[in-house]
Amino acid sequence: MALQATGNAAAALAAARTEQEDDRALGFWLYLMSDAVIFALLFATYAVMVVRTAGGPDGHALFHLTHTAIETTLLLLSSITFGFAAIAAKAGRREGVLAWLLVTFALGVGFVGMEIAEFHAAVAQGAGPERSGFLSAYFTLVGTHGLHVTMGLVWIGILWVQVLLRGVTPQAASRLYRLSLFWHFLDIVWIGIFSVVYLPGIR
Amino acid sequence: MLGRLTLHALPFYSLIALGGALVTVLAGLAVLGVVAWFGAWRYLWQEWLTSVDHKRIGMMYIIMALVMLLRGFVDAIMMRTQQAVALNSQGYLPPGHFDQVFSSHGTIMIFFVAMPFLTGLINIVVPQQIGARDVAFPFMNSLSLGLTAAGAGLVLISLVLGKFSAAGWTAYPPYSELKFSPGVGVDYWIWAVLISGVGSTLTGINFVVTIVARRAPGMHLMRMPLFTWTAFCTVILMVFAFPALTVASALLGLDRTLGMHFFTNGHGGDMMNYINMFWMWGHPEVYIVVLPSFGVYSEVVATFSGKPLFGYKSVVFATMAIALLSFMVWLHHFFTMGASANVNAFFGITTMIIAVPTGVKIFNWLLTMYRGRIRMVAAMYWTVGFIVTFTIGGMTGVLLAIAPVDYLMHNTTFLVAHFHNMLIGGALFGYFAGYQYWFPKATGFRLDETWGKRAFWAWFVGFYLAFMPLYVLGFMGMPRRLERYYVPSWQPLLLVAELGALTILTGIICQIIQLVVSVRNRAALRDTTGDPWDGRTLEWMTASPPAAYNFAVLPHVHGVDELALRKESGSHMNPPGIYHDLEPCRDIVVPNNTGAGPLIGALAFGLGFAMVWYIWWLAILAGLGIWGLLVMRSFDDNDLHVIPAAEVERTETGRLSAAAR
Ligand code: HEM
Ligand SMILES: [Cu+2]
Numbered sequence: 001m002a003l004q005a006t007g008n009a010a011a012a013l014a015a016a017r018t019e020q021e022d023d024r025a026l027g028f029w030l031y032l033m034s035d036a037v038i039f040a041l042l043f044a045t046y047a048v049m050v051v052r053t054a055g056g057p058d059g060h061a062l063f064h065l066t067h068t069a070i071e072t073t074l075l076l077l078s079s080i081t082f083g084f085a086a087i088a089a090k091a092g093r094r095e096g097v098l099a100w101l102l103v104t105f106a107l108g109v110g111f112v113g114m115e116i117a118e119f120h121a122a123v124a125q126g127a128g129p130e131r132s133g134f135l136s137a138y139f140t141l142v143g144t145h146g147l148h149v150t151m152g153l154v155w156i157g158i159l160w161v162q163v164l165l166r167g168v169t170p171q172a173a174s175r176l177y178r179l180s181l182f183w184h185f186l187d188i189v190w191i192g193i194f195s196v197v198y199l200p201g202i203r
Numbered sequence: 204m205l206g207r208l209t210l211h212a213l214p215f216y217s218l219i220a221l222g223g224a225l226v227t228v229l230a231g232l233a234v235l236g237v238v239a240w241f242g243a244w245r246y247l248w249q250e251w252l253t254s255v256d257h258k259r260i261g262m263m264y265i266i267m268a269l270v271m272l273l274r275g276f277v278d279a280i281m282m283r284t285q286q287a288v289a290l291n292s293q294g295y296l297p298p299g300h301f302d303q304v305f306s307s308h309g310t311i312m313i314f315f316v317a318m319p320f321l322t323g324l325i326n327i328v329v330p331q332q333i334g335a336r337d338v339a340f341p342f343m344n345s346l347s348l349g350l351t352a353a354g355a356g357l358v359l360i361s362l363v364l365g366k367f368s369a370a371g372w373t374a375y376p377p378y379s380e381l382k383f384s385p386g387v388g389v390d391y392w393i394w395a396v397l398i399s400g401v402g403s404t405l406t407g408i409n410f411v412v413t414i415v416a417r418r419a420p421g422m423h424l425m426r427m428p429l430f431t432w433t434a435f436c437t438v439i440l441m442v443f444a445f446p447a448l449t450v451a452s453a454l455l456g457l458d459r460t461l462g463m464h465f466f467t468n469g470h471g472g473d474m475m476n477y478i479n480m481f482w483m484w485g486h487p488e489v490y491i492v493v494l495p496s497f498g499v500y501s502e503v504v505a506t507f508s509g510k511p512l513f514g515y516k517s518v519v520f521a522t523m524a525i526a527l528l529s530f531m532v533w534l535h536h537f538f539t540m541g542a543s544a545n546v547n548a549f550f551g552i553t554t555m556i557i558a559v560p561t562g563v564k565i566f567n568w569l570l571t572m573y574r575g576r577i578r579m580v581a582a583m584y585w586t587v588g589f590i591v592t593f594t595i596g597g598m599t600g601v602l603l604a605i606a607p608v609d610y611l612m613h614n615t616t617f618l619v620a621h622f623h624n625m626l627i628g629g630a631l632f633g634y635f636a637g638y639q640y641w642f643p644k645a646t647g648f649r650l651d652e653t654w655g656k657r658a659f660w661a662w663f664v665g666f667y668l669a670f671m672p673l674y675v676l677g678f679m680g681m682p683r684r685l686e687r688y689y690v691p692s693w694q695p696l697l698l699v700a701e702l703g704a705l706t707i708l709t710g711i712i713c714q715i716i717q718l719v720v721s722v723r724n725r726a727a728l729r730d731t732t733g734d735p736w737d738g739r740t741l742e743w744m745t746a747s748p749p750a751a752y753n754f755a756v757l758p759h760v761h762g763v764d765e766l767a768l769r770k771e772s773g774s775h776m777n778p779p780g781i782y783h784d785l786e787p788c789r790d791i792v793v794p795n796n797t798g799a800g801p802l803i804g805a806l807a808f809g810l811g812f813a814m815v816w817y818i819w820w821l822a823i824l825a826g827l828g829i830w831g832l833l834v835m836r837s838f839d840d841n842d843l844h845v846i847p848a849a850e851v852e853r854t855e856t857g858r859l860s861a862a863a864r
Contacts, residue, residue: 009790009845016792016843023339023412030408030442037446045465045476052471129463133471136463140454158834171840
C-alpha cells in the first residue's frame with residue numbers, strides 16, 4: 001500500500017488555527033449582516049409607527065438635542081479610541097491595548113448610562129413603551145441598539161481580562177478584530193438612529 | 204415562585220389531552236429507561252451529545268426530525284378523524300382543542316421536522332461533498348443542534364404543562380395577542396420559534412462559511428455537486444430570512460409580555476406589520492425547505508441514471524434565481540388583506556415568474572433519466588414520485604398566484620392541498636430519498652430496499668387519497684381550520700381523505716419496519732467500499748461511516764462529478780487511486796468534544812420555559828448560565844487535538860484492504 005505517514009503535530013495545529021481565525025472573520029461578517037436585517041426591520045417598523053402616538057407624546061415632547069448630541073459624541077469617540085486599541089494590538093503593545101480598551105469601555109458605559117437616563121425620564125412622564133405604538137417602536141429600536149452596546153461592553157471586559165492574563169495572543173488579536181467590527185457596526189446603526197429617530201423628532 | 208405555573212396547568216380538563224400528555228411522558232420515560240437499561244449514559248454523553256463531529260450532529264438532527272414527524276402525524280390523523288366525523292356534530296374534539304392540534308401540527312412539521320431533517324442532511328453530506336474534514340465552526344454546530352432541540356422540547360412539554368397555541372402555525376395577531384389568547388400557548392409558540400430560529404441562523408452562518416472557505420483544492424464553485432449548491436442557497440436564505448421571523452415573533456412577545464403595542468388593535472398597533480415580517484421570512488422558508496430536496500433529487504437521478512445531471516449549469520442558475528426571487532413574492536400570502544390591485548398584480552407576477560426556474564429543473568431531471576441506465580432503487584421511487592406530484596402542486600400554486608382567483612380560493616382546503624402537495628410531495632419525499640441514499644454513508648449499512656419501496660407506495664397513494672379530495676373540497680367552498688360543518692356533501696370526500704391519512708400511516712409503519720429489518724440484517728447490508736451506489740461525487744470516496752476526519756488526504760478535484768471522472772479516466776485499474784489520492788498521510792487536526800452545546804441548549808429550554816410561565820428568577824438564572832458558558836468557552840484556547848499520522852495510516856490501510864476484499 002502506498003500510504004505512509006509523515007507527521008508534524010505542532011505545524012498542523014498552527015495551520016488549523018490560522019484557518020479557524022480566517023473563517024471566524026468571515027462568519028462574523030455574516031452574523032453582522034443578519035443582525036443588520038434585524039435592525040433594518042426595526043427601523044422599518046419605527047418608520048411605520050412614528051405617527052401612531054395614540055394621543056400620547058411624540059418625539060418633539062421627548063427628545064432633547066443636547067442629550068442626544070452628547071450621547072452621539074460619546075459613542076463616536078469610543079469608536080476612535082477602539083481604533084487606537086486596534087493599532088496597539090497590531091504593534092503587539094499590551095499596555096496600549098489595555099489602556100485604550102478601558103477608555104472605550106468608559107465611553108460606552110457613559111453612552112448606555114445616558115440612554116438609561118433618557119428611558120427613565122420618559123417612563124417617569126408616563127411615556128413608557130406600553131403607552132403607544134410609537135413608543136413601543138422607539139423603545140425597542142433604541143433599546144435593541146443599547147442592548148447590543150451593553151453586550152459589547154461585556155465582551156470588552158472579557159477581552160480585557162484575556163489580554164491582561166495572556167497578552168496579545170493571535171486568538172486575542174483576532175477576537176479584538178471581530179469586536180472592533182461589532183463596535184463600528186453599532187456606530188453605524190447609531191447614526192441611522194440619530195438620523196431617523198432623533199433628528200426629525202427634535203424641534 | 205412558579206409564576207403562572209400551578210396545578211391547573213396539568214391536563215386533567217380533557218381525557219384526550221390527558222392521554223396525549225401521558226403518551227409524551229411515558230415515551231420520554233421509556234427512552235430514559237432504555238438508556239439506563241443498557242447503562243449507556245456515558246456512551247450517549249461522550250460519543251453523541253457532546254460530539255462536534257458533523258456526521259453525528261447530522262444524525263441527531265435526523266433522529267429528532269423522525270421523532271417529531273411521528274408527533275406531527277398524530278396531530279394530522281386526529282384532525283382528519285375529527286373532520287371525518289364532525290358533520291352536524293361536535294366530533295370528538297372540543298373546538299379549542301382542535302385549534303391547538305392544527306397549530307401544533309403546522310409548527311412541528313415546519314420547525315421541527317422539515318428544518319432538522321434538511322439541516323441533518325446538509326450536516327452529513329455537505330462537508331464530505333466539498334472534500335472538507337469538518338464544518339467551519341464545529342462547536343457552533345453543536346450549539347445549533349442544542350437550540351433546535353430546546354425549541355422542540357418546548358413544543359413537546361406544552362402537551363403536558365398548559366396548552367399549546369390555538370392561533371395556527373402563523374400566530375397572526377391580533378388573535379395571538381394577550382387579549383384574545385390569554386393562556387401560555389402563544390408564548391410556547393413564540394419561544395420555541397425564537398430559540399430554534401437562532402439555531403437555524405447559526406447553522407446558516409456556519410455552512411455559508413464552510414462552503415465558501417473549506418472546499419477541497421480544485422473544487423471551484425461551478426464544480427460543486429448539486430446538493431451542495433442547493434444547500435448553499437438554502438443556508439444563505441437562512442442567514443437573511445430568519446432574522447425577519449426573529450423580529451416578528453420577538454415583537455409579538457414584547458406585546459404579550461411587556462404590554463407593548465406593535466400589533467394590538469388599539470393604541471396605535473398594526474397587525475399588518477407582523478404579517479409582512481412573518482412572510483418575509485415565510486416565503487424564503489418555503490425554499491429553505493424545498494431546495495435541499497431539489498439537491499437530493501439531482502444527486503439521486505444522476506447516480507441511478509448512470510450519467511451526469513443534464514444541464515448542470517442551468518440547474519445551478521435556476522437554484523440561484525429561485526433563492527433571489529424568493530424574497531420578492533411574500534405578499535402572495537395575503538392578497539386579500541388590503542393591498543391595492545397593482546401591488547397584488549406585481550406580487551402575482553413575481554410569483555408566476557418563480558415557477559419558471561422550477562419548471563426548468565423538472566426538465567433537467569427528466570432529461571437526465573432519458574436514455575440513462577436507470578436503476579429503480581427506493582431512492583429513485585421517491586424521486587420519480589416527486590416529479591409527478593410536485594408538478595401538480597406547482598400548477599395549483601400558479602393558480603393561487605392569480606390574485607382574483609386567490610380571492611376565491613384563499614383560506615379554503617384548496618390551499619391546504621396545495622401546500623401539502625409541495626411540502627410532502629416536494630420537500631418530504633426528497634428528505635426520504637436522501638435518507639435512503641445517504642443512510643449507508645452515515646451508518647455503514649444500507650436500508651432494506653423492499654420495505655423502502657413499500658413505504659414509498661403507501662406514502663404516494665396515501666398522499667393522493669388524502670389531499671386530492673381537499674382540492675375538490677376547496678372548490679366546494681370548504682374553509683380550512685374547520686372543526687365541524689353542516690354540509691353533508693363534504694363528508695364523503697373527507698372520508699376519502701381519512702383513508703388517505705391511514706394509508707400514509709401504513710407507509711410510516713413500513714418505514715419503521717424498514718429500519719428494524721435493516722438494523723437486524725446489517726451484516727448482509729454492510730457497505731465495505733464506502734461507495735455502495737457507484738456514486739459520482741466526493742462523499743462516496745470516504746469510508747462508510749467516515750473516519751472523524753472524513754478524508755485522510757484532501758482530494759484534488761478536476762471537474763464536476765469528480766468520482767465519476769476518476770472512474771472513467773481508468774484509474775479503476777488501481778482502486779486506491781480512485782478513493783484516495785496517493786499522498787502520504789499527515790497529522791490531522793480535529794476539534795475536541797464539548798458539553799457546552801447541549802448544556803446551553805438545556806439552559807435555553809429553561810429560559811424559554813421560564814419566560815412562558817413568568818418564572819422570572821429562573822429566566823435570569825438560565826440567561827446568566829448561557830452567558831457564563833459562552834464566556835468560559837471563549838477562555839478555552841485548547842479546543843483542538845491531533846490525530847497522529849501513524850494512526851491515520853493504520854485506519855486508512857485497514858479500510859482500503861477491507862474494500863478490496
Ligand atoms: C403526513 C401527512 C399529513 C397529513 C395527513 C396532514 C394533514 C393536515 C391537516 C388535516 C391540516 C389542517 C388543515 C386545515 O386547516 O383544515 C394540516 C395543516 C398543516 N400542515 Fe399538514 N399534514 C401532513 C403532513 C404535513 C407536513 C409534512 C407538513 C410540513 C412539512 C405539514 C404542514 C402543515 C401546515 C403548515 C399546516 C397549517 C397549520 C395551520 O393551519 O396553522 N403537514 N395538515
Ligand atoms: Cu409564498
